[in-house]
Amino acid sequence: MKNRITSLFAIKYPIVQGGMVWASGWKLASAVSNAGGLGVIGAGSMYPEVLRENILKCQKATDKPFAVNVPMLYPNLNEIMNIIVELGVEIVFTSAGNPKIWTTFFKEKGIVVVHVVSSVKFAIKAESAGVDAIVAEGFEAGGHNGRDETTTLTLIPSVKEKIKIPLIAAGGIATGDAMLATMVLGADAVQVGSRFVACTEASSHPSFKNKIVSIGEGDTHLTLKELAPVRLIKNKFYKDIQSLYENGTNINELKNLLGRGRAKKGMFEGDMDEGELEIGQVASMIHDIKSAKDIINDMMREFEEAKKRVVTI
Amino acid sequence: MKNRITSLFAIKYPIVQGGMVWASGWKLASAVSNAGGLGVIGAGSMYPEVLRENILKCQKATDKPFAVNVPMLYPNLNEIMNIIVELGVEIVFTSAGNPKIWTTFFKEKGIVVVHVVSSVKFAIKAESAGVDAIVAEGFEAGGHNGRDETTTLTLIPSVKEKIKIPLIAAGGIATGDAMLATMVLGADAVQVGSRFVACTEASSHPSFKNKIVSIGEGDTHLTLKELAPVRLIKNKFYKDIQSLYENGTNINELKNLLGRGRAKKGMFEGDMDEGELEIGQVASMIHDIKSAKDIINDMMREFEEAKKRVVTI
Numbered sequence: 001m002k003n004r005i006t007s008l009f010a011i012k013y014p015i016v017q018g019g020m021v022w023a024s025g026w027k028l029a030s031a032v033s034n035a036g037g038l039g040v041i042g043a044g045s046m047y048p049e050v051l052r053e054n055i056l057k058c059q060k061a062t063d064k065p066f067a068v069n070v071p072m073l074y075p076n077l078n079e080i081m082n083i084i085v086e087l088g089v090e091i092v093f094t095s096a097g098n099p100k101i102w103t104t105f106f107k108e109k110g111i112v113v114v115h116v117v118s119s120v121k122f123a124i125k126a127e128s129a130g131v132d133a134i135v136a137e138g139f140e141a142g143g144h145n146g147r148d149e150t151t152t153l154t155l156i157p158s159v160k161e162k163i164k165i166p167l168i169a170a171g172g173i174a175t176g177d178a179m180l181a182t183m184v185l186g187a188d189a190v191q192v193g194s195r196f197v198a199c200t201e202a203s204s205h206p207s208f209k210n211k212i213v214s215i216g217e218g219d220t221h222l223t224l225k226e227l228a229p230v231r232l233i234k235n236k237f238y239k240d241i242q243s244l245y246e247n248g249t250n251i252n253e254l255k256n257l258l259g260r261g262r263a264k265k266g267m268f269e270g271d272m273d274e275g276e277l278e279i280g281q282v283a284s285m286i287h288d289i290k291s292a293k294d295i296i297n298d299m300m301r302e303f304e305e306a307k308k309r310v311v312t313i
Numbered sequence: 314m315k316n317r318i319t320s321l322f323a324i325k326y327p328i329v330q331g332g333m334v335w336a337s338g339w340k341l342a343s344a345v346s347n348a349g350g351l352g353v354i355g356a357g358s359m360y361p362e363v364l365r366e367n368i369l370k371c372q373k374a375t376d377k378p379f380a381v382n383v384p385m386l387y388p389n390l391n392e393i394m395n396i397i398v399e400l401g402v403e404i405v406f407t408s409a410g411n412p413k414i415w416t417t418f419f420k421e422k423g424i425v426v427v428h429v430v431s432s433v434k435f436a437i438k439a440e441s442a443g444v445d446a447i448v449a450e451g452f453e454a455g456g457h458n459g460r461d462e463t464t465t466l467t468l469i470p471s472v473k474e475k476i477k478i479p480l481i482a483a484g485g486i487a488t489g490d491a492m493l494a495t496m497v498l499g500a501d502a503v504q505v506g507s508r509f510v511a512c513t514e515a516s517s518h519p520s521f522k523n524k525i526v527s528i529g530e531g532d533t534h535l536t537l538k539e540l541a542p543v544r545l546i547k548n549k550f551y552k553d554i555q556s557l558y559e560n561g562t563n564i565n566e567l568k569n570l571l572g573r574g575r576a577k578k579g580m581f582e583g584d585m586d587e588g589e590l591e592i593g594q595v596a597s598m599i600h601d602i603k604s605a606k607d608i609i610n611d612m613m614r615e616f617e618e619a620k621k622r623v624v625t626i
Binding site for chain 1: 452454466472488493498534623
């Protein structure tokens with residue numbers, strides 16, 4: 001498939017794996033890249049030296065392009081960015097911050113820069129900062145989320161109207177049908193998160209993968225909006241948060257309950273009660289744990305079947 | 314276009330107009346039906362005698378099928394339902410309540426029954442209650458909204474997996490592109506609300522129509538979740554609600570601020586500051602006020618163009 005995104009990244013299929021915390025190490029990223037998508041190492045849950053190790057291992061495990069995703073709230077940001085450059089990573093995804101600060105730095109070194117946004121306003125800002133492409137992520141997405149709560153179905157065409165650079169749709173996409181739907185709305189490619197958390201090669205805990213497969217529609221909710229909005233599975237920890245809200249709470253109380261390491265405890269260590277379990281609404285469409293290769297091949301088969309079906313609509 | 318929905322309703326195009334309060338009188342419903350879609354009179358904002366008058370006028374204005382939408386929270390429900398039967402309305406949309414109670418009543422009289430849901434759970438309940446079709450409405454929709462906050466992109470395929478009867482997608486659909494996108498996900502037709510509020514024949518106030526055309530992505534928000542979740546334009550009234558939340562509020566205070574007649578004041582009487590302005594996120598894709606005929610013809614043209622584009626993706 002030849003289009004603006006497959007050309008930009010030099011990949012076979014317009015499927016980008018999300019850089020999810022505690023799931024997206026070198027194993028997942030290299031497996032996705034080897035299967036023809038764009039694998040992405042999620043630096044958000046990695047110390048600088050852990051990221052270094054993951055990049056080096058990923059380079060050994062694949063000769064295909066892969067990327068690193070960096071949430072710009074990261075405390076050791078300079079160190080992280082220098083490792084990326086030093087090790088010759090060719091594509092960087094930035095999120096959660098101002099794209100102006102780092103885009104020039106990377107572009108001067110010939111690195112492709114993609115910025116993740118959740119609103120038209122920031123899509124326009126990212127385009128004028130000079131990024132090569134944009135990921136526009138809707139309200140249904142897992143993990144941290146935009147404040148405007150715009151869904152993928154409305155966000156993609158609204159962004160498409162205002163920007164000219166390539167556009168990657170994210171949020172609610174786990175099937176070839178949803179991939180085609182968002183491309184009908186104007187996306188050049190899709191970023192797939194939740195589906196790749198329930199993947200053999202993801203570093204997420206097996207209990208978390210099984211949980212994703214078992215939940216249905218209505219089992220996630222966007223919460224903690226006073227801190228930073230995050231979509232969680234409705235487990236015990238989530239219910240504890242809601243109890244605080246019901247009794248009238250404040251930011252300090254919420255911060256205390258959240259504490260430190262909740263996400264690691266849930267998604268990486270497998271504590272399904274006390275851990276923070278970030279996943280998208282589309283978990284309702286994920287019914288099995290399978291390899292990155294099977295995920296990509298199945299999505300592409302569904303995508304081609306959906307294209308054929310369209311003619312008969 | 315021949316499919317399960319166009320056959321069920323005996324209409325030309327698989328486009329159903331939403332039964333929006335203060336917008337969907339006989340003028341809009343008959344214009345939509347005359348243009349080949351399914352016009353729907355919204356009983357939610359009508360006294361029984363006003364509904365009677367609207368049905369009679371609609372019957373004079375079109376010889377095509379049209380429907381009546383009844384939110385089952387309505388106080389004079391028996392009276393409303395009897396008027397519908399007495400005047401020979403052929404299609405009824407029920408929402409906001411248990412479909413078991415009225416489905417048999419209508420089906421025994423040969424009336425087609427469609428139920429509006431916002432979750433898989435209620436879709437399954439509606440199917441077992443014997444309704445003929447389901448409208449599944451996502452989080453991005455305007456007006457009153459489901460508690461699970463599931464977006465159209467995830468709701469439609471999730472419902473489709475669980476039910477066999479025809480499925481109409483709603484929430485975030487104002488263009489032929491979005492229509493095709495939701496049909497790729499498994500919908501047989503679409504219900505279009507916001508686009509038809511900014512329509513020449515809608516009874517909504519001209520100031521409200523102009524407001525819809527002027528707003529962009531991020532200008533609506535789902536609020537008043539403690540009463541009944543409703544998506545509003547962020548005007549003065551909305552900001553007054555948010556001020557209450559910021560200072561820690563309770564249900565009685567919210568009820569007092571809401572008061573009575575806020576929706577009428579805004580959407581029908583045109584008070585853009587103090588009125589309740591219900592509209593979907595997709596207002597960001599609505600740039601003009603036009604006739605029902607133009608809305609339907611433009612959507613069908615975009616839909617056919619999008620189908621042709623798919624082949625080249």
